[in-house]
Amino acid sequence: MKPVVSQQSSALTGSIRVPGDKSISHRALMFGAMAVGETKVTGLLEGEDVLCTAAAMRSLGASVEQCDDGTWVIKGRGVGGFSEPTGVLDMGNSGTAARLLMGVLATQSFTTFMTGDASLCSRPMERVMKPLRPIGVSFVSRENGRMPIAIQGTSAPMPISYELPVASAQVKSAVMLAGLNAPGKTTVIEPNPSRDHTEKMLQHFGAEVEVEETDKGGRVITLTGQPELVARDVIVPTDPSSAAFPVVAALITPGSKITVEAVGMNPLRTGLFATLKEMGGKITEENVRIDAGEEVADLVVEYSELTGVTVPASRAPSMIDEYPVLAVAASFAKGTTHMEGLEELRVKESDRLAVVVESLKACGVDVTEGEDFMIVNATGEAALGGGEIKSRLDHRIAMSFIVFGLASQKPVTIDDGSPIDTSFPGFIDLMNGLGAKIS
Numbered sequence: 154m155k156p157v158v159s160q161q162s163s164a165l166t167g168s169i170r171v172p173g174d175k176s177i178s179h180r181a182l183m184f185g186a187m188a189v190g191e192t193k194v195t196g197l198l199e200g201e202d203v204l205c206t207a208a209a210m211r212s213l214g215a216s217v218e219q220c221d222d223g224t225w226v227i228k229g230r231g232v233g234g235f236s237e238p239t240g241v242l243d244m245g246n247s248g249t250a251a252r253l254l255m256g257v258l259a260t261q262s263f264t265t266f267m268t269g270d271a272s273l274c275s276r277p278m279e280r281v282m283k284p285l286r287p288i289g290v291s292f293v294s295r296e297n298g299r300m301p302i303a304i305q306g307t308s309a310p311m312p313i314s315y316e317l318p319v320a321s322a323q324v325k326s327a328v329m330l331a332g333l334n335a336p337g338k339t340t341v342i343e344p345n346p347s348r349d350h351t352e353k354m355l356q357h358f359g360a361e362v363e364v365e366e367t368d369k370g371g372r373v374i375t376l377t378g379q380p381e382l383v384a385r386d387v388i389v390p391t392d393p394s395s396a397a398f399p400v401v402a403a404l405i406t407p408g409s410k411i412t413v414e415a416v417g418m419n420p421l422r423t424g425l426f427a428t429l430k431e432m433g434g435k436i437t438e439e440n441v442r443i444d445a446g447e448e449v450a451d452l453v454v455e456y457s458e459l460t461g462v463t464v465p466a467s468r469a470p471s472m473i474d475e476y477p478v479l480a481v482a483a484s485f486a487k488g489t490t491h492m493e494g495l496e497e498l499r500v501k502e503s504d505r506l507a508v509v510v511e512s513l514k515a516c517g518v519d520v521t522e523g524e525d526f527m528i529v530n531a532t533g534e535a536a537l538g539g540g541e542i543k544s545r546l547d548h549r550i551a552m553s554f555i556v557f558g559l560a561s562q563k564p565v566t567i568d569d570g571s572p573i574d575t576s577f578p579g580f581i582d583l584m585n586g587l588g589a590k591i592s
């Protein structure tokens with residue numbers, strides 16, 4: 154346990170760069186390990202979640218090394234070429250690592266055992282097992298589809314077509330990764346588009362992936378199986394989900410003006426920035442460019458008097474990990490912020506809906522919890538603070554309430570800041586470099 158105290162800070166100023174994108178980093182390691190040749194990755198997030206993926210790839214027979222200049226080099230095994238690991242794969246705290254790997258392992262003709270920490274072992278895996286079974290794989294899990302699990306991969310995979318019942322890039326990616334090693338075409342239909350890093354990066358590695366928009370705003374993704382993936386260099390952009398914390402911190406801490414450089418601006422990831430602008434947040438995108446196929450911009454952010462808004466459910470997939478920190482921004486805004494379509498928050502590292510509501514209440518905020526919505530009422534004055542927050546193995550809860558404490562009247566205490574290392578190593582030092590008072 155690493156307790157953290159966050160105190161009212163004077164204006165945040167300066168320029169920072171947050172670490173690499175977590176979603177893209179996992180995929181770069183996995184796809185590099187399935188490609189033929191040597192893949193070089195720059196800007197990889199060296200957070201615990203991604204390091205679990207690196208360790209899993211090594212256990213499956215790929216070579217994954219970090220060079221002195223910070224580049225990661227992966228020597229891949231080909232799409233169906235992994236070897237049976239001798240031990241249990243430990244995916245730590247990472248839902249993305251576990252679920253994407255279940256897709257990869259579904260078509261490897263051996264049995265893999267997989268586990269994770271207490272948070273990951275409480276998260277639903279049936280959502281991935283259900284579409285994968287018709288491909289030919291079988292699973293043994295704890296009750297209710299919880300990890301640890303055993304994955305008995307098939308040597309004769311069948312391609313499938315699957316319509317996602319929830320907007321989940323992890324489920325979409327698991328099906329696509331299983332389809333990679335099946336003959337013929339695998340199709341995933343998503344009613345509401347989720348992050349498209351798997352589609353983009355598989356194309357980058359030479360796979361045939363077609364994406365069609367439907368009349369109703371959904372997407373049909375078709376992958377042609379059994380391509381030879383060819384090693385490619387990957388430049389990982391910085392993570393908009395990590396940029397979210399300094400951005401909200403600057404918006405709510407009076408007098409602040411900061412620049413967050415080279416933020417990944419994939420349109421399926423930027424729902425939070427759109428929402429904060431609607432609330433009156435002064436966020437300017439400068440130097441907008443395309444870096445290695447992903448959109449990137451420098452964000453200049455100034456303290457702003459925010460106003461409450463209604464955030465529609467349709468926006469949830471593009472900001473699914475950002476609701477905890479949006480709820481913090483809403484606590485310093487004038488009026489009511491109504492967030493809808495939040496059912497997926499209940500199955501993240503913690504039940505983020507319940508934990509955010511409980512933590513906001515501990516900090517004196519007027520908040521209402523519904524089955525799939527949250528309403529925050531605030532006056533626009535500095536929120537009270539003073540709460541003692543339990544981070545519950547959830548990095549985003551820890552960082553969100555550290556940000557809260559920077560602008561609240563009383564300090565906020567977090568019982569354990571160590572989960573932050575899963576996605577944002579160096580977070581506290583980076584924030585303190587801007588003038589934050591976090592100890």
Ligand SMILES: O=C(O)C1=C[C@@H](OP(=O)(O)O)[C@@H](O)[C@H](O)C1
Nearest residue numbers: 176249320321322323324473474
């Ligand atoms: O595919 C990904 O990289 C991710 C997808 C999202 O999860 P779901 O697929 O469960 O929505 C997100 O919450 C997670 O942080 C990363």
Ligand SMILES: C=C(OP(=O)(O)O)C(=O)O
Nearest residue numbers: 246247248249250474501
């Ligand atoms: C939900 C998250 O990640 P994962 O599902 O990979 O654990 C997150 O980073 O907020």
